[in-house]
Amino acid sequence: KIALAAENLVSSYIIKPFRIQTFQEKVMGLIEREMEGIKRSAVVIDDDADARAMVTEYLKNISFTEVKEFKEAKQALAYLESAYGKVGLIVSDWEMPEMTGIDLLKACKGDARLREIPFLMITSQSSIERMKVLQAARANVDDYLLKPFNSEDIKSRVNHLLRRASAKSKTTQAIVEALESLEHGRFNKAIQLFEEVLKIDPESDVALRGMGDSMVKTKGFDAALPFYKKAVEANPRHPKGYIKLSQTYEQVGLLDKAQSLLQSGISEIGFNADIHYQLGWIYHKQMKTDLARTEFQIALEIQLDHQEARLMLDLLGQAKRE
Numbered sequence: 298k299i300a301l302a303a304e305n306l307v308s309s310y311i312i313k314p315f316r317i318q319t320f321q322e323k324v325m326g327l328i329e330r331e332m333e334g335i336k337r338s339a340v341v342i343d344d345d346a347d348a349r350a351m352v353t354e355y356l357k358n359i360s361f362t363e364v365k366e367f368k369e370a371k372q373a374l375a376y377l378e379s380a381y382g383k384v385g386l387i388v389s390d391w392e393m394p395e396m397t398g399i400d401l402l403k404a405c406k407g408d409a410r411l412r413e414i415p416f417l418m419i420t421s422q423s424s425i426e427r428m429k430v431l432q433a434a435r436a437n438v439d440d441y442l443l444k445p446f447n448s449e450d451i452k453s454r455v456n457h458l459l460r461r462a463s464a465k466s467k468t469t470q471a472i473v474e475a476l477e478s479l480e481h482g483r484f485n486k487a488i489q490l491f492e493e494v495l496k497i498d499p500e501s502d503v504a505l506r507g508m509g510d511s512m513v514k515t516k517g518f519d520a521a522l523p524f525y526k527k528a529v530e531a532n533p534r535h536p537k538g539y540i541k542l543s544q545t546y547e548q549v550g551l552l553d554k555a556q557s558l559l560q561s562g563i564s565e566i567g568f569n570a571d572i573h574y575q576l577g578w579i580y581h582k583q584m585k586t587d588l589a590r591t592e593f594q595i596a597l598e599i600q601l602d603h604q605e606a607r608l609m610l611d612l613l614g615q616a617k618r619e
Contacts (some may be wrong), residue, residue: 355448370396
């Protein structure tokens with residue numbers, strides 16, 4: 298069931314320990330410009346003093362003027378609740394006594410004052426198990442970093458995370474308006490807004506799927522296809538991308554591609570009732586009745602109230618009796 302929650306923003310798995318190196322002034326200048334507008338205070342939580350020191354040194358090298366270090370998550374949370382207005386980044390280890398990194402993440406994402414602060418999770422190789430990664434997805438972690446990692450790894454992850462956070466703050470309202478326009482049939486307005494979002498954040502899977510939906514309504518499935526493809530590439534852990542792209546493949550007569558895509562989705566995400574149902578539907582269209590029945594049964598095992606899967610099993614059972 299944890300696998301069902303893997304829908305948001307766990308995108309990187311990186312290995313460490315690392316030694317912090319001093320970057321050339323020119324590179325630092327480029328990074329500083331990329332971080333324009335980001336709050337320059339960060340919070341680092343790790344019960345390993347050496348790890349805290351390494352991360353803190355790196356953050357200061359990329360122009361964070363204040364880095365607060367904590368060895369316990371509870372202390373960090375108390376500080377965040379009092380200083381949320383100035384914090385621009387949270388970097389936390391996973392394995393800590395009393396309160397773990399995942400518990401801290403859940404607390405932050407459940408607090409309206411803290412949920413928009415970019416959150417970077419660091420964990421050891423021993424904690425790479427799929428369940429933990431998916432638990433982080435359930436709590437909407439913004440990015441993911443595995444120990445051990447080097448300075449280039451953390452540089453890339455932090456910069457990517459902060460750029461996405463900056464872009465998100467600019468695009469959230471536009472996405473809301475675009476989705477509302479799409480829902481009410483104002484397709485040209487929706488397309489305009491989604492295009493504006495994609496200029497700022499080309500990897501916004503929500504905007505890419507929205508463009509695909511808009512193309513279906515205005516120009517047909519062929520025009521929607523490239524947007525749905527890009528949405529899956531941008532966020533391969535979101536089931537909606539696989540479902541919409543597979544439905545589009547079905548509409549243009551590419552059932553084999555739809556089947557392959559959905560199998561990849563199951564491999565990437567794990568058990569998801571809607572993806573299994575959609576794969577069962579594709580098998581049904583291909584006249585692969587036994588395979589279709591198996592997928593519909595899996596969908597019901599995952600989600601007992603999946604009405605479409607139950608209906609298809611009833612229809613297949615009726616056809617077999619006849």
